[in-house]
């Protein structure tokens with residue numbers, strides 16, 4: 015069968031840092047109260063660089079007007095399968111063919127039932143049935159409707175028989191005033207789920223452990239020794255690995271960074287807690303990325319009570335005890351090359367020299383070096399500029415957002431894993 019428009023399988027793989035850029039996304043809006051949130055979903059897809067088309071059920075138009083979507087997308091909106099203008103060139107089939115992804119948001123109980131029955135009686139159902147692109151369902155309905163075995167069976171059918179993906183529903187306060195699952199997933203979560211669907215899955219099945227953030231070492235119950243790490247770089251790596259199909263565990267020190275969606279996040283505070291959590295997680299990991307800024311020292315004898323002013327005298331000294339080097343411990347203990355170890359080197363001078371030394375001394379595969387004294391790099395900011403240092407040399411990564419830099423680090427991890435993988439023997443003929 016010949017495809018009338020560009021066949022999707024032949025398109026170049028997408029950069030996992032921007033999988034939505036240039037993608038053709040069709041947002042199908044169902045007739046529920048959450049239809050108004052679809053405008054925000056569309057706006058976010060547009061902002062991420064996708065070409066967005068919108069199709070609406072008749073009921074959806076009772077909640078929000080097609081003009082809103084037309085203004086947001088700058089394209090005609092599909093509302094009528096039998097329209098003489100919209101369908102002059104069989105628009106719904108063109109749309110279905112061209113799509114890289116179809117997103118149904120909100121997917122009401124009624125719309126889910128029609129899709130599960132394979133109906134094609136309006137532009138939304140027809141597009142979902144005619145497309146060969148992945149379909150992402152974002153359900154939204156009353157809590158009891160969502161729990162109903164018939165709705166659950168319909169969703170299962172769409173997943174099992176038609177390969178649909180599902181995002182949400184979220185838990186919360188619903189328009190029907192019930193509290194529970196049924197709320198449309200947050201627009202940001204729908205767009206991230208879409209990015210996941212469109213991204214290359216080159217870390218599929220890999221167990222990746224990422225440490226991030228500072229550690230806090232108590233001086234007394236109120237005070238601690240900490241550092242300026244925000245956890246942003248490590249959280250970006252965890253989110254990026256999750257988007258690329260990895261099973262990710264994030265060990266996160268005290269940080270205001272929101273845990274990435276879909277990532278198992280374990281909160282730790284001290285280097286000792288991080289060491290314990292890392293011991294468990296790293297034993298089963300394929301890749302460990304140590305982005306945490308682990309305190310090299312802790313107070314040798316933290317006070318059990320809050321120290322009073324003057325209690326330590328005029329010239330106080332706090333006795334420190336050295337923390338173990340967790341990364342070097344992993345490097346020394348591992349047998350062979352598993353897990354693949356990635357360390358960071360936050361430096362303020364002689365960056366490459368120090369990074370090479372850390373690569374060697376800690377016995378790791380890759381060091382991500384950055385000059386934290388540079389503006390727009392390092393602690394607390396949203397951008398970074400790093401150099402990747404491994405046994406073969408140093409490569410500068412173009413400056414970018416921490417999310418972009420995270421993907422470039424993972425590109426290298428993927429390449430190193432591929433190079434280390436045993437070559438599969440060809441099947442005997």
Ligand code: CTP
Pocket residue numbers: 285304305306307308309310337338339340341342356357358359360361372
């Ligand atoms: N690291 C670690 N355990 C420590 C200190 C650091 O596992 N106690 C890890 C960090 O997570 C990072 C790497 O080692 O991946 C380098 O951390 P960095 O603070 O740059 O270096 P240090 O080894 O502490 O050396 P220095 O402070 O002298 O630069």
